[in-house]
Amino acid sequence: MLKCSLCVHDERTAKIDVIDGKPLCRECQVYLRYPIEREAVRRELEELMEKVDRAIVAYSGGKDSVVALYLTKEVYRVPELEAVMVDHGLMAGQAIENAERIAKHLGVQFTLLHYDYSDIFREALLNAQSPCRACSRRTMEKLRKYTLRKGYRYIITGHELPFGHHPHRLMSGGITQIRLLSMMTEEERFEILRKLPFEFLELPGYTTNCLVLGPALERYWGKHGHSFEQRRIAALVRYGLMSREKAEKELERPEVPEWQWELVRRKLDLNAL
Ligand SMILES: [Zn+2]
Structure with a gap:
């Protein structure tokens, strides 16, 4: 079975061609043709963040959103900030406590919204499919409505840069999502987590x-x-x-x-x- 020489795709998960003797998946081929400039992305984020005076952080309590909250508060110093967590009904209780503790530690207002995503999860498990896309789509929609209701214009998330996109996205209602962890390495994330009372589950x-x-x-x-x-x-x-x-x-x-x-x-x- 061919394995991509640049990433971890193989023939089960991607189309792979052999180019100059090297197996490369289609996604890597596009990436090599149009490489992402890490510095340019980080610069774009800094410019964006300078304009943000009030925002919510989409706060799952997972490590990436914790890093996003830290950066928003301590590095970009957004003056008015709320960490909003959506409990989809099957969040680990310890993760919720962890999330609340860190928000308090950083002095950020913590809001917990409860919903029941059983329909999404049941269908995914019964059909042996991934629940992630439907779950995160619903969560972003809940957060977008919350953001509108509270009169904010920005949602900051711990998302990575999606393939071929910008670190920000315009949502309906004039709200901008900022993917604050775009092009940030795992090691940089762990460096921040080590400064915080974050407990790994x-x-x-x-x-x-x-x-x-x-x-x-x-x-x-x-x-x-x-x-x-x-x-x-x-x-x-x-x-x-x-x-x-x-x-x-x-x-x-x-x-x-x-x-x-x-x-x-x-x-x-x-x-x-
Ligand atoms: Zn690849």
């Missing part, structure tokens, strides 16, 4: 807060023989933001502890799984 999957991801990955693995996070993690490796070794570890088949499966089954009323 050991959860299966590339997450520090979501209880559904592990079971969903396990179901997907059972059906497809690989992870559905390949694309996201491949991008991190391609941009030089994550080592190949770490990425390969993240893409291994997860082992979900029985207590986690129990909780997810009970909550979603999925006793057959």
